[in-house]
Amino acid sequence: MSARPATPASPKNHKVRAPQPGQPMYGCEHLQRLFNQDQATTNTSIQHYRAILRSIFDTNPLIPQTAKAIDGQIVTSLTPTYLCLQCPSTLTEDDRTKHGNKKSHRFYVDSRSGALYCQMCDDIVWDPTFEELRLKKIGTGTFSMRKRKHEELFETSDPVRDNPAYISTNTTTASCKSNGLRGIYNAGATCYQNVVLQSFLHNPILRNFYLSDGHSSSTCNVDYCLSCAIDDMFQDFYSLENTNGYTAASILSAFWYNQKKAFEILVATKEQDAHEFFQFLAEELHERNGDGKRPEIGSEHSCNCIIHQTFYGKLQSTTTCQNCSGVTHQVQSFLDLSLPLENLSHKKGKKSASRGLLTLQECLDEEYIKSDKCEYRCHNCSSMQQARRQTSIKRLPNVLSIQLKRFEYKQGRNERAAKIDTPVQFPLELNMLPYTNRGRSGGGPDAGKENYELARSCTYDLVSVVVHVGEIDTGHYVSYCRVGDQVSTRPTAPDPPSSSISPPDPDDIPISVEPRGQQMGQWFAFNDHRVELAQKSDVLNAKPYLLFYVVRSLS
Amino acid sequence: MASEAGETGKAGIIVAPDDAPPLDKLSHAVLDDLLYNIVHDLLVKVHRDEKIARANTAAIKVEKLAKNTSDGATTELKPDIEIETDAAIYKDGRVALKGNPLKSTKEILCSKCHLPRLHHPTDGKGAKKPDPGVIYCKKHPYIDKPGYDIYGQTWVAPGPGRGKKKKDQKLDPGDPSSPAPAEGGAKDRASNVLNFPSATCPKCKRCILVTRLNNHMGSCIGNSGRTASRAAAQKISNGSNGGSQNNDNTPPGSQKGTPRPGSRGASPRKRDGDEFDEDAEESDQPNPKKKKAKLNSLNKKVILKAKASGAAGSSKKDKAKGNSHLNVEQKAGSDAKDSTVQVAPKKQTPKLKGVSPAKKLKLGPAKPPLPSPGSKKGKREHDMESESSETMSSPPPR
Secondary structure, eight states: TSOOSSSSOSOOOOOOOOOTTSSSSSSHHHHHHTTTHHHHHHHOOOOOOHHHHHHSSSSOHHHHHHHEESSOEEESSSOOOOOEEEOEEEEHHHHHHHHHHHHOOEEEEETTOOOOOETTEEEEOOOOOHHHHHHHHHSSSSSHHHHHHHHHHHHHOHHHHHHHHHHHHHHHOOTTTTTOOOBOOOOSSSHHHHHHHHHHOOOOOHHHHHHHHHSSSTOOOOOOOOOHHHHHHHHHHHOOOOOOOOOOHHHHHHHOOOOOOGGGGGSSSSSOOHHHHHHHHHHHHHHHHSSSSSOOOTSSOOSHHHHHHOEEEEEEEEEEEEETTTTEEEEEEEOOOEOHHHEEEEEEEEOOOTTTOOHHHHHHHHTTTTTEEEEETTTTTTEEEEEEEEEEEOOOSSSEEEEEEEEEOOHHHHHHHEEEOOOOOOOSSSGGGBBBHHHOOOSOOSSSSSHHHHHTTEEEEEEEEEEEEEEEEEEEEEEEEEEEOOOOOOOOOOOOOOOOOOOOOGGGGGGGGGGOOOOOOOEEEEEEEEEEEEHHHHHHHOOOEEEEETTTTTT | HHHHTTTTOOOOOOOOOOOOOHHHHHHHHHHHHHHHHHHHHHHHHHHHHHHHHHHHHHHHHHHHHHHHHHHTTTTSOOOOOOOOSSSEEEEEEEEEEEEHHHHHHHOOOOTTOOOOOOOSSSTTTOOOOOOSSSOOOOOOOOOOOOSTTTTTTOOOOOOTTOHHHHHHHHSTTTTTTTTOOOGGGGGGGOOTTOOOOOOTTTTTTEEEGGGGOOOOOHHHHHHHHHHHHHHHHHHHHHHHHOSSOOOSOOHHHHTSOOOOOOHHHHHHHHHHHHHHHHHHHHHOOOOOOOHHHHHHHHHHHHHHHHHHHHOOOOOOOHHHHHHHHHHHHHHHSSOOOOGGGGGOOOOGGGHHHOOOOHHHHHHHHHHHOOTTOOOHHHHHHHHHHHTTTTTTTTTOOO
16 A cells, blocks of 8 residues: 555644534544544544545556455455545455544545545545535645635635625526526527537536626627626526527527628528537637637637636647658647547458447547558658648647548549448447547556546546437438536536646556546437437437537536 | 337346356456446446435434524524524534434425425326425426427417418427317317417517517518518529429428318318317407507508519418408408407308409418318419419309
C-alpha cells in the first residue's frame, strides 16, 4: 500500500461540512462519534479518505483491487474490496469483519465506488462530508482547485452577490414539477429544429449559462434576437410547471427574421437538415454572445462566448513532406466532428462478414488516427511533393458534437443524394484520448497517476442523440437526451481538458474493472411535443445522426 | 453477458461442473464476478439515492418539529432546543441521525417543498393509486404507458374533419402508437387529452395554430416573393428528375397517418364520430380563433395563386384547402354563426348556396371528392388534371 501516503503535507485542519438545512450533519451515529473525538482524528480520517479516493480513481485499479488476507495471502479480485479508513489495509469482504473485530476499525471504503461502509451500521453510509469529496473526485479529479477557476470565469466575485440572502431574494425557486422535460410542438416540418433545441436544453453548460442569466433578455436591444428567444425557452422549460409542449414561436420568428446568407436555404417551410440548423444556431448564438466576429471555417478562432466554451475545439493537421520530411502544422477550430460512413462501411464489408456494422471508434480511428496521402507545395523543396497528412485533436471541447454523415451526394451517372442507413454502434462513455495529439505522441514509460487524470479529462459521457428516420428527402427527427442525476455539486469551470502528459498503455487497464464512473440519469425520448421514458437499450439501438458527448470532468 | 438475456428476458449462466476443464471454471468465475459487479454498482446507486433521501427526510421532519416547538419566538436564529424523533435528534441547531434512516424513515419528503414524494406512477407500468388524502410533492414518477407521454398526457389526433390539413399530420409518422382519432370524441375526452395550442405571430399578431406556424411565418415574415420563387425553381428541378411522386409538400411518411378516403367510406360509424368530435371541438374552442386561421389560409391562397402561374406543381393541396376554406368563409358570410358545424358536408354547399360562378370556376374541380373510395394517388392525379385545365373547365352544372 505504498501508493497511499500516510501523511500528506497539509498542515491545515480539515473541517466537517457545515450543517445544511434539511440534511443530517453526519452519515450515521458512528461517524458522528468519529468526527467529534478531536480535531486530529477528523484530520486523519479525511486525509485517509482522500488518499483512498486517489488510489481508487487515479491509479491502476490493480492496487485497490488487491487485498491482503489475514493469513498473509495476497488476492486480486474483480469484485470490490474494502480499504480500511483507519489503517492502510485492503481487505476482502470476508476478512473485513475479522479485521474490524481485531483492530476495532469500523469504517471501510468500497473499491469500486469509493462509498463508505460502516461496520456498526452494517450498511453503506452517505456522509455529507465524505460524499462531497467523493463527488468532487469523480467529477473533477481534484478536491477543490477547479471551483475557483469557475468563479473567475463566470462571476465577478462580488461580496454582495455571494451573500446567500441576496441570492435567495433575487432568484426564484423553480417548482418541483419543472424539470426541463417538455416536448416542443412541430410548427410544420420543424422537427429538425426541435431535436437540436432539445439537445441544447439538456446540455448542462448551456443550461447553466442561460439559467444564470448569461444572456439577459430584459436588457438586450436586438430585435428578434435568437439568444433572447433561447433564453425565454430555457426559462419556460426550467421554471414553469407546464407539462404541455412548448411552442417555439419566438425562436421560429427569430429564425425567419434572420438574414444570413449561408443558411438562407434553411429558412423554408420544408424539411431541413438538423446538422445545418445546429451550425446555424451555434453561429448565431456566438454572434449574439461573443465577440461578434464571424467564425471563419477552417481557421483558428478563439472567443470566450458560451458557444465557443461549449462546443469549439481545435484540430491540428500535420503534413509531412515525403521528400524532405519537413513538417508543417495547421490548427483549425471545429464546432463538430463530421465522420464519413460510406467508404468505411464499404471497406469493412469487403473484409469481414459483419457487413455494414460500424462502431463510432472505427469512424474516429479513420479520421483522427490514420494518415492519408496528399499533394502539397513544400516550402523546403519549393515544389509540389507527395506528403502524408494526419489530423488529430489538439483541444477537446467541453461538449463534443459528432455528426455521422448519413446524407451523401452520390456522384456519377445518376446523381442523387442518398441516405446511408448503416448502423453505427456508439458507446455511452467515450474515451477521446487516442484521437488527441497527446494521445498520439508516443506512450512514455512513466505510467502513473497523471495518466489516469489525463484519461479522465478525455472521457466523455453521452448526453444526446439525434436520430433521423425515413428517407433522404423526407423523414422525421427524434432525439434522446439524458436528464438529471448528474454527478454535480456545482458546475465546474468549462476550461478544456488540457494537460500534456503521455497516455496510458491501454493494456495496463483491465477492462473488467474499468467503468468506475457510473453514468447516472434517466434517458428520455423526444418526439416533437411528446416526451417518453427511454431505456438505455432504446438509445443504443438507435441509428444516430448527431451525437453529443459531454466531458466527464464536468458532468 | 447481456446477450444472454436474449429474447426471453431471462439471463442464464452455465455453471461449470466440478470436473470441468480449468478454463471453463475460470470463465465461470470471471462471469460470476462481472455479474456481481454490475449488480453491486446498480445497488450502490439505488442505495445512495434512497438512503440520502430518507436521511434528509428525517432531518426535515425534526427541523420542522423544532421550529414548531420554538414557534416564532426565535425566527431568525436556530432554536436552542433539543428535539428527538424516531430517526433523528435536533440539538444546537444541528441534526444527527439516530439509527439507519432506511429502517427508521418510511416516506420521502421533497427537499424543496417538504411535501411527501409520490413513490409510484399514477398510470401505466407499475402504477398505484395515490392516497387521495395526501398532498404530494408535484414531482411525480414518470409514467410509462404506450400512447401517453411521461406526464400521462396524450393529444387529440389531428385528423380530417377537424379542419386540419393532411400535411399537418406529420406528428408521429414513425410512431405507430400515436393514437388513432378518438372515436367517442368529446364524451370520453379526459383532461389529459390536449389540443394543439396556438401562438401569436410576432408580425401580424394573428393567432395561428402551432402546426401551421412555420408555414404562416414563411409567408408572413419570410418575404414570400423571394422564397416563393426559389421554392418554385426547386420544385421545377425536383419535378424533372424526381417524377411526380413527391411533387407536393407532403412527405409520404406523413400521409400514413391519414385515414384514406376509402377506409372512411367503409366505416361510416367512424365518420359519425368524427363529425361529433368536430362539434365538440367547436364548443371548446373559441370561434374567433378558427376564423383567424381561415383568414390566414385565405391570405396564403393568394400567394400560392401568384406563384402557381410560374410553378406547374405548386402545392395544390394548399390551394384546395384554401379554396375550401374560402368556401366556408363564403358560407359563413351568408349564414354567419354556425359556420363550422357543417364543415363535413361542405363540398355540397357550393351547389346549394348562391355562390358566384367566378368562384366556382375554381372551386368545382379543385375540391377533393372526399367520400370517393379512390386511392390517394388517384386523387392527386385527378387534382393535377383538374388544375391544369382549371381555367377552361366550365362551371359544374347546378
